[in-house]
Amino acid sequence: MERLRIEGGRRLDGTVKIHGAKNSALPLLAATLLTKDECALHNCPRLSDVDVAMRILRHLGCRAVWEENTVSVQADAVCRHDIPEGLMREMRSSIVFLGAILARCGEAALSFPGGCELGPRPIDLHLSSLRRMGAVIEEEFGVLYCRVPKGLHGAAITLPFPSVGATENVLIAAVTAKGTTVLRNAAREPEIADLCDFLTQCGARIHGAGESTVTVEGVAKLHGCAHRVIPDRIEAATYMAAVAATGGTVVLQNVETEHLMPVMPAFEEAGCRLTLWGDALLCSAPPRLHRVRTVRTMPYPGFPTDAAAPLLAMCTVAEGTGVFVETIFESRYKYAGELCRMGACIKVEDRVAVVEGRPTLFGTGVACTDLRGGAALVVAALAAEGVTVIGELHHLDRGYEDMTGALSALGGKVKRTEAEHGTADQDQSEKEKTAGQSVYDGVHPFRHDRGTDLGERAGGCGAEKRQQAGSVRKEGVDVLTQRDHRVG
Ligand code: UD1
Secondary structure (H helix, E strand, O other): OEEEEEEOOOOOEEEEEOOEOHHHHHHHHHHHHHOOOEEEEEOOOOOHHHHHHHHHHHHHOOEEEEEOOEEEEEOOOOOOOEEOHHHHHHOHHHHHHHHHHHHHHOEEEEEOOOOEOOEOOOOHHHHHHHHHOOOEEEEEOOEEEEEOOOOOEOOEEEOOOOOHHHHHHHHHHHOOOEOEEEEEOOOOOHHHHHHHHHHHHOOOEEEOOOOOOEEEEOOOOOOOOEEEOOEOHHHHHHHHHHHHHOOOEEEEEOOOHHHHOOOHHHHHHOOOEEEEEOOEEEEEOOOOOEOOOEEEEOOOOOEOHHHHHHHHHHHOOOEOEEEEEOOOOOOOOHHHHHHHHOOOEEEEEOOEEEEEOOOOOEOOEEEOOOHHHHHHHHHHHHHOEOEEEEEOOHHHHOOOOOHHHHHHHOOOEEEEEEOOOOOOOOOHHHHHHOEOEOEOOOOOOOOOOOOOOHHHHOOOOHHHHHHHOOOEEEOOEEEOOHHHHHHO
8 A cells, every 4th residue: 555755844846747637538538439440649647547448448349558648549349338347436437438338339338336435426417418319228236228229319408517527428429429419508628628629530520619509410430530638727726736835836837728717816816926828837826825715616617626625725724714615516525634634724514615724734644535635635745844644545546647756846755655554654763754743643544434424524623623632732743642543
């Protein structure tokens, strides 16, 4: 089990090259199923989610190979139409393969993606849209059996909510369907326009790409193409938050600045100076960040829900109080409890989190609860005094390519280490090194009570909680007692 050891409290400065967008790469990989020709996706991020998508393609009979940051897929020998449950579980967004498999094979069998760390993630909009296009879908013991007895046909579809995944499934299914599909209230995230761009290069006829109403005229056949995946706006926002939390300056290279517009006002409100030129963005933070009054997540072009966690972590060390309102997912604040362990002051009530900025956080042992929650812990750890050890890194590996390298290049003291086994995590030598910061009292830092209610865990400020739990502050040293760890 690997962990990330971050020695925080040092200002980060430098340049980060942003990778291709995970949320573009996944639907693009699914869409390569639509043609027998080879497709090359350049600027593809090397992430575990991308590997899962490639394993799905190989399971279906495709050739899918890496060459540096290019993935080549040849889907000329598709021989299956199912996705094994294990792969569906590893990446819940594998549901975006449904439209592609149906379009290519005329039938599909995949397990129902369950609820996840962000709360329930229903797929009713995916299914109802595909049904309107001629799919017959039955569910038995958690497995979805889908077929298109008369082939997919165009349809007029209005989504009740601009779901990103449902929009992608409809577009992928529509490009080779018979007739015209008009999709209203489509998601407008940049990753949708990127998918349309790829499909158009393959010969699809799409009007209104990236707009609320998209019209697709079905064509008989697509051909292969080479496509460059757009830059990852969430990775960019994460590094902005990480550097800003340390009072530093970062130049982000290979960004699409237009896609970062929804997050820029929050950074400016925090006192960061932003300069844009070409495909680069400079973000320069003041020594102490100002508060960001309100962040409300919304579908694009609103503030992206995926960028809220790193920004919230940044705000834990800002001056003043800010309010975060999550409108997309039901349960996105699980990481708040971990931040509170580091001394953050966050109160969570349902979809609202109130963050009271503190002059500093302190390093301790924490665990990623989900992908963006993990990114929040990294941001906080970089700003915190002392050493933070972060566990459950598989969440981070889903969405950040070589984060350790990027942060080290910025001057961060970040190291990925192999933990021997799940016993007392910080060894004695590490305790000595971290003297002057928080230390563990022989308790495994990742063995939290996962069943604890978030409201309870993140319901109070870290400092208050430590007091209640009997922590002792001696000459600037926080000594956390065993009881403290158990109550979280
Ligand atoms: C995608 C992104 C994810 C991002 C999210 C919102 C990928 C791989 N993932 O996820 O990182 O956080 O968009 O920008 O691109 N919903 C339904 N029924 C459905 C579909 C969705 O009720 O059939 C609900 C979801 O539960 C959620 C909301 O709609 O509350 C948004 O979901 P959606 O836009 O579909 O997100 P994803 O495509 O899953």
